[in-house]
Amino acid sequence: MTELVVVGAGHGAGQLVVSLKQRGFDGHLTLIGDEPWLPYQRPPLSKKFLAGQLQAERLFVKPESFYRDPSLTLSLDTRVTAIVRDRRRVMTASRQALPYDTLVLATGSRPRRIELPGATLPGVFYLRTIEDVEQIRAALAAAERLVIVGAGYIGLEVAAVAVGLGVEVTVVEALDRVMSRVVSAEVSAVYERVHRQHGVDLRLGTGVSAFLGDDSLAGVQLVRGEPLDADAVIVGVGAIPNTEIAAEAGLEVADGIVVDDRCRTSDPHIYAIGDCTFHPNAVLGRSIRLESVHNALEQAKTAAINIAGGDAHYDDVPWFWSDQYDLKLQIAGISTDHDDIVVRGDMEEPSFACLYLAEQRLIAVEAVNRPRDFMQAKPLIAAHAIIARGALEDSAVELKEMEWRPGR
Numbered sequence: 001m002t003e004l005v006v007v008g009a010g011h012g013a014g015q016l017v018v019s020l021k022q023r024g025f026d027g028h029l030t031l032i033g034d035e036p037w038l039p040y041q042r043p044p045l046s047k048k049f050l051a052g053q054l055q056a057e058r059l060f061v062k063p064e065s066f067y068r069d070p071s072l073t074l075s076l077d078t079r080v081t082a083i084v085r086d087r088r089r090v091m092t093a094s095r096q097a098l099p100y101d102t103l104v105l106a107t108g109s110r111p112r113r114i115e116l117p118g119a120t121l122p123g124v125f126y127l128r129t130i131e132d133v134e135q136i137r138a139a140l141a142a143a144e145r146l147v148i149v150g151a152g153y154i155g156l157e158v159a160a161v162a163v164g165l166g167v168e169v170t171v172v173e174a175l176d177r178v179m180s181r182v183v184s185a186e187v188s189a190v191y192e193r194v195h196r197q198h199g200v201d202l203r204l205g206t207g208v209s210a211f212l213g214d215d216s217l218a219g220v221q222l223v224r225g226e227p228l229d230a231d232a233v234i235v236g237v238g239a240i241p242n243t244e245i246a247a248e249a250g251l252e253v254a255d256g257i258v259v260d261d262r263c264r265t266s267d268p269h270i271y272a273i274g275d276c277t278f279h280p281n282a283v284l285g286r287s288i289r290l291e292s293v294h295n296a297l298e299q300a301k302t303a304a305i306n307i308a309g310g311d312a313h314y315d316d317v318p319w320f321w322s323d324q325y326d327l328k329l330q331i332a333g334i335s336t337d338h339d340d341i342v343v344r345g346d347m348e349e350p351s352f353a354c355l356y357l358a359e360q361r362l363i364a365v366e367a368v369n370r371p372r373d374f375m376q377a378k379p380l381i382a383a384h385a386i387i388a389r390g391a392l393e394d395s396a397v398e399l400k401e402m403e404w405r406p407g408r
């Protein structure tokens with residue numbers, strides 16, 4: 001019987017198990033995760049779960065009963081410390097050796113830590129896990145002033161929840177606009193306006209030089225400007241992929257574990273999926289690393305098909321969403337290389353879609369409260385569609401009704 005071992009029991013791994021069952025995988029599967037939880041979804045952690053509007057059980061990909069299966073062994077609270085490739089086994093922190101025929105690495109990513117004076121003071125938090133949220137919730141219940149370091153999507157989602165809880169929020173961002181890694185300057189400007197309207201104090205273009213306090217946090221020192229009082233700080237300055245065990249085992253690693261479009265690593269017995277991978281994207285024509293649920297789920301489905309003897313390729317248009325206040329941001333494609341933008345809808349309301357073009361080809365959409373444009377743009381981005389600019393500008397006509405020709 002084939003022995004399949006999966007390292008990491010997060011969102012991608014949860015989908016992998018579901019997809020393997022659907023494909024009739026008839027081997028034995030061992031799922032090893034270092035958290036105490038069944039595979040769960042992280043997006044609500046900075047949204048409804050943080051706001052106290054969702055129970056932890058609602059985060060789970062599947063209930064406990066789903067994993068009660070003689071062909072499945074679930075090892076939670078268990079860390080894999082090494083992969084011994086020549087003997088095809090993984091070692092756990094408790095020195096257990098588990099053999100595999102096929103191994104899947106689904107180790108995700110972890111928050112980037114900032115090393116500054118005071119960074120380890122109680123009251124300085126990061127947000128990745130259910131436990132992180134439980135601690136942050138308790139801190140917010142007692143806090144009057146929260147400082148968020150980093151205006152990425154996690155920092156801004158937390159800001160939106162915290163002002164809703166009546167906490168005074170300051171967001172400090174070293175770059176000169178919010179969410180600069182994921183949206184264009186036009187969309188950043190909309191989010192800056194909305195956060196300020198809700199009372200968030202946005203400090204852009206300045207970093208943090210120290211966290212202040214003796215035994216616990218009292219404030220934040222900025223590189224430029226007066227110190228800020230703070231009862232709690234949440235740091236959201238990006239994530240780094242968990243690649244150490246892969247690198248130590250000699251697998252090819254770049255900005256993530258290098259895989260092909262079938263999710264195979266440089267070792268034919270080892271696959272990798274999700275946040276930890278550096279994978280080719282056919283639409284973009286280059287390899288990327290993505291922290292997105294859609295990416296983790298689609299790679300999980302691809303790997304499952306290939307493990308179960310099929311032949312699947314992952315070449316989807318990357319997409320992502322973020323919820324802040326009553327704004328639903330949906331992004332497909334990557335806008336970085338654009339040379340033209342068409343805005344459909346109203347940026348004031350706001351309900352609009354920014355369509356990004358490169359040499360007339362549609363390469364990305366960033367839609368705010370405009371789901372139809374988002375949905376209809378996705379296949380057009382995959383086709384590198386060329387559509388007359390005048391037609392795109394006409395918000396009264398749906399994108400799916402427009403004439404287009406393939407751009408490649």
Ligand code: FAD
Nearest residue numbers: 008010011012034042043080107108274275291292293296
């Ligand atoms: P994970 O779900 O992180 O799972 C990896 C698991 O592997 C973790 O449990 C980790 O502890 C474990 N692990 C690592 N190393 C080992 C080891 N050596 N041994 C055992 N276990 C190990 N994406 C969106 O598309 N939209 C959103 O709105 C959105 N919001 C988010 C909000 C927050 C607060 C966070 C943190 C992420 C959000 N994301 C969002 C990103 C999304 O959650 C991730 O892309 C997704 O979880 C990736 O799934 P994964 O399986 O690759 O990794």
